[in-house]
Amino acid sequence: MSAAAVHPLLKVKRRKAALRTLAFLSPWIIGFSAFFVYPLVSTVYFSFMHYDGINAPTWTGGKNWSYVFTQYPLFWPALRNTLWLVVVMVTLRVVFGLGIGLLITKIRTGAGLFRTAFYLPYLAPPVAATMAFVFLLNPGTGPVNHILGDVGIPTPGWFTDPNWSKPALTLLAVWGIGDLMVIFMAALLDVPKEQYEAAELDGAGPWHRFRFVTLPNISPIVMFAVVTGVIQTMQYYTQPLVAGKVASGIIGNSGQQFEPGYPDKSTLTLPQLVYERGFQRFDYGSACVIALVLFVLAMLFTAFLMRRRNGFLSAED
Numbered sequence: 001m002s003a004a005a006v007h008p009l010l011k012v013k014r015r016k017a018a019l020r021t022l023a024f025l026s027p028w029i030i031g032f033s034a035f036f037v038y039p040l041v042s043t044v045y046f047s048f049m050h051y052d053g054i055n056a057p058t059w060t061g062g063k064n065w066s067y068v069f070t071q072y073p074l075f076w077p078a079l080r081n082t083l084w085l086v087v088v089m090v091t092l093r094v095v096f097g098l099g100i101g102l103l104i105t106k107i108r109t110g111a112g113l114f115r116t117a118f119y120l121p122y123l124a125p126p127v128a129a130t131m132a133f134v135f136l137l138n139p140g141t142g143p144v145n146h147i148l149g150d151v152g153i154p155t156p157g158w159f160t161d162p163n164w165s166k167p168a169l170t171l172l173a174v175w176g177i178g179d180l181m182v183i184f185m186a187a188l189l190d191v192p193k194e195q196y197e198a199a200e201l202d203g204a205g206p207w208h209r210f211r212f213v214t215l216p217n218i219s220p221i222v223m224f225a226v227v228t229g230v231i232q233t234m235q236y237y238t239q240p241l242v243a244g245k246v247a248s249g250i251i252g253n254s255g256q257q258f259e260p261g262y263p264d265k266s267t268l269t270l271p272q273l274v275y276e277r278g279f280q281r282f283d284y285g286s287a288c289v290i291a292l293v294l295f296v297l298a299m300l301f302t303a304f305l306m307r308r309r310n311g312f313l314s315a316e317d
Contacts, residue, residue: 078272
């Protein structure tokens with residue numbers, strides 16, 4: 001058979017292979033297009049429109065963007081709070097999750113009991129857990145402040161104090177750390193014991209074994225925990241909203257108007273603004289702008305961590 005005849009046959013085979021591959025990928029392509037590409041394009045489109053969900057959208061250019069960045073008084077406090085939570089809350093959750101995972105893997109007896117005790121808080125519904133924490137940390141009647149006062153430690157205002165509301169939310173997030181504990185435990189148990197034995201023979205102490213044996217082996221899991229933590233914290237909505245309502249005494253009184261962010265906008269987050277602008281004010285254009293800001297921030301954090309390769313580890317490790 002001549003080379004001229006082989007070439008068309010090869011092209012037909014390649015085309016069939018490409019179509020077969022496309023057929024296998026089609027469920028993912030359809031889902032990706034319907035649930036990511038289309039919503040993203042629509043969000044960008046409506047961010048330049050005035051749309052109330054009833055009347056037809058009208059073009060406004062960059063007015064929505066200008067309003068959110070220069071005139072909307074809640075945007076910058078919510079942005080600062082969200083970034084604070086991303087940096088502090090994600091860091092502490094990863095550090096404590098790894099520390100508890102290390103502790104339980106070293107325990108000889110009762111490991112199952114401790115594992116269950118640390119994992120159970122993660123199963124608590126977010127609303128119920130937040131309400132319980134607000135009552136426990138109540139400055140006047142909560143048992144935590146009573147105990148702190150009895151031992152002579154100053155008692156914070158917690159969810160009623162703008163300086164302590166975000167640390168209180170962080171304490172709540174660290175309390176429900178069972179998911180990260182289980183992930184890190186699985187990774188730690190997969191670290192080859194031979195490497196620990198070799199490090200001990202070389203005279204490495206506990207810190208050096210952790211630094212040069214444990215961390216390099218579990219660094220992909222650390223990066224996974226940080227990236228997913230950043231994405232989850234960017235969507236942080238339920239806990240700060242419920243905490244603000246309970247601490248302000250609004251919860252349960254459906255007839256009262258509640259301005260999110262109590263106290264003094266300290267628990268206000270960007271997802272709360274998306275809901276407030278879109279579903280309470282029916283200003284979908286401004287809501288789409290804030291949603292796009294969240295999307296860009298999440299992408300920037302993720303890209304930074306991926307470039308660092310190991311999340312908390314330096315790039316040269």
